[in-house]
Amino acid sequence: MKNILSIQSHVVFGHAGNSAAEFPMRRLGVNVWPLNTVQFSNHTQYRQWTGSVMPADHLVDIADGISAIDELKNCDAVLSGYMGSPEQGNAIIEIVKKVKVANPNAMYICDPVMGHPEKGCFVAPGVSEFLCNIALPISDIMSPNVLELEELNGKQTIHSVDEAVIACRNLCQKGPKTILVKHLSRAGYQKDRFEMLLVTPDEAWHIHRPLVDFGARQPVGVGDMTSGLFIANILLGKSLVTAFEHTTSSVYAVMLETLKRHQYELQLVAAQDEIAKPSQYFTATKID
Numbered sequence: 001m002k003n004i005l006s007i008q009s010h011v012v013f014g015h016a017g018n019s020a021a022e023f024p025m026r027r028l029g030v031n032v033w034p035l036n037t038v039q040f041s042n043h044t045q046y047r048q049w050t051g052s053v054m055p056a057d058h059l060v061d062i063a064d065g066i067s068a069i070d071e072l073k074n075c076d077a078v079l080s081g082y083m084g085s086p087e088q089g090n091a092i093i094e095i096v097k098k099v100k101v102a103n104p105n106a107m108y109i110c111d112p113v114m115g116h117p118e119k120g121c122f123v124a125p126g127v128s129e130f131l132c133n134i135a136l137p138i139s140d141i142m143s144p145n146v147l148e149l150e151e152l153n154g155k156q157t158i159h160s161v162d163e164a165v166i167a168c169r170n171l172c173q174k175g176p177k178t179i180l181v182k183h184l185s186r187a188g189y190q191k192d193r194f195e196m197l198l199v200t201p202d203e204a205w206h207i208h209r210p211l212v213d214f215g216a217r218q219p220v221g222v223g224d225m226t227s228g229l230f231i232a233n234i235l236l237g238k239s240l241v242t243a244f245e246h247t248t249s250s251v252y253a254v255m256l257e258t259l260k261r262h263q264y265e266l267q268l269v270a271a272q273d274e275i276a277k278p279s280q281y282f283t284a285t286k287i288d
């Protein structure tokens with residue numbers, strides 16, 4: 001059984017951060033060790049929430065506890081997502097280093113959640129700089145959306161798929177050898193499809209799925225679920241491309257179930273069998 005230390009936000013009501021990623025990863029068949037960066041009542045796109053950001057040393061303390069019972073060596077990957085503060089970022093890097101000492105084969109996948117103030121996703125000041133300067137060079141995999149990719153690539157606007165591939169290759173030179181662009185949005189080929197990219201130093205793959213019409217109230221936590229499913233698929237031994245395809249297909253099934261039930265929160269439990277074995281399978285196209 002593979003083990004993922006998943007360091008993300010936790011919401012008590014609904015699904016974002018660990019509350020969006022943990023169940024789908026487990027449903028695929030990997031073990032998850034959730035380490036929560038915040039505990040909020042609900043995700044921030046409700047524009048109001050209660051709860052607390054965990055102190056940065058709490059994160060290291062928990063990892064040290066796992067190390068003390070000699071289990072850190074069984075950690076196969078660290079996944080990080082929504083961070084409550086840049087200090088937490090530094091704590092996460094310390095944890096990644098400890099995990100890699102205990103298990104040199106462990107991977108670090110960083111979902112560089114930077115927030116979109118206009119969309120209502122709020123992230124503490126300094127987190128974006130931390131992701132660009134400190135997290136990038138030590139990540140094995142990064143999973144930005146196109147806005148995050150622009151930030152990571154020196155704030156250069158990305159207009160097209162070709163430019164996105166170039167931006168990803170720039171990141172590959174600085175650290176992560178695999179980049180999953182979780183959402184190409186305006187940089188994609190088509191306005192009426194949801195598009196993603198998978199880029200390594202040698203190859204680039206493109207995938208698209210239909211847009212699901214949620215009107216103005218788009219579900220949150222989709223990125224967190226996407227990054228989680230991608231690393232879970234990789235740990236299950238799938239190739240990068242198959243992991244990419246399976247992730248797209250599972251996420252699409254969750255979106256459809258969410259729409260069918262007229263819900264704002266992702267319908268993870270209802271769609272659980274589709275997460276494991278999506279009935280509609282999307283295949284990727286090699287573009288480089």
Ligand SMILES: Nc1ncnc2c1ncn2[C@@H]1O[C@H](COP(=O)(O)OP(=O)(O)O)[C@@H](O)[C@H]1O
Pocket residue numbers: 116144145146182183185194209210211212213214218219220221222223224252255
């Ligand atoms: N098939 C789909 N159809 C329509 N919207 C989708 C689909 N898949 C995902 N989305 C939406 O696309 C958005 C992706 O958000 P974005 O900020 O670009 O990346 P992230 O998921 O990292 O936050 C989310 O609002 C999500 O609900």
Ligand SMILES: Cc1ncc(COP(=O)(O)O)c(C=O)c1O
Pocket residue numbers: 009010011016017040042043044045082113120121122219220221222223224225
């Ligand atoms: C607490 C929390 N975690 C994570 C996220 C990221 O969600 P997404 O996967 O949609 O980027 C958000 C977005 O608002 C959030 O409020």
Ligand SMILES: [Mg+2]
Pocket residue numbers: 113114145223224
């Ligand atoms: Mg996101």
